[in-house]
Amino acid sequence: MTKIIKTSLLLLATISVVACGGKDDKTQPEAVYESERGEVAEMTMSEKIKLGEDIFKGKGNCASCHQTDKKIIGPSVKEILQVYDKHNADLVSFLRGNEEPIVDPSQFIIMQANLEITKKFSDLEMEALIAYMRSL
Numbered sequence: 001m002t003k004i005i006k007t008s009l010l011l012l013a014t015i016s017v018v019a020c021g022g023k024d025d026k027t028q029p030e031a032v033y034e035s036e037r038g039e040v041a042e043m044t045m046s047e048k049i050k051l052g053e054d055i056f057k058g059k060g061n062c063a064s065c066h067q068t069d070k071k072i073i074g075p076s077v078k079e080i081l082q083v084y085d086k087h088n089a090d091l092v093s094f095l096r097g098n099e100e101p102i103v104d105p106s107q108f109i110i111m112q113a114n115l116e117i118t119k120k121f122s123d124l125e126m127e128a129l130i131a132y133m134r135s136l
Contacts, residue, residue: 043124045131052132055125061114062129068136073110075103077133092126095119 043051056062065074075083083103084091093099095118101108121129 043128048124048128048131049135050132051125052128052130052135055121055129056132059125060117060121060129065110065114074107077136079103081133092130095121095126095129 065072066077066080069076069078071079080091080103083089084094087102089102090099094101095115097115097119101111118126118129
């Protein structure tokens with residue numbers, strides 16, 4: 001009887017280790033978007049711009065502070081792109097939280113909460129957002 005209990009406990013422990021073991025993968029997978037054509041393949045520029053618009057107005061919460069050509073809370077999209085292009089700076093790097101603000105640093109404190117959102121964008125989402133901004 002003792003042998004059966006020991007064997008059962010050993011079996012239970014082995015199953016627990018196997019079932020709960022392995023690496024804990026906390027990274028989020030790249031977001032995948034189907035194109036309008038129903039494919040998961042490369043998106044067309046118009047599809048990226050549409051996705052970027054959805055992100056700008058929705059998930060990214062960008063539209064709450066930025067308009068196309070008028071400063072409301074934050075600088076306009078056109079001003080942002082103009083300054084980043086003039087200084088040959090990397091807007092994506094800023095949106096990922098890797099660069100200091102160059103457009104209106106005094107307003108940066110307001111932007112910090114949204115940077116927590118943009119830092120988590122997939123490469124495709126970030127590319128789409130920039131494509132939309134440049135299309136305005």
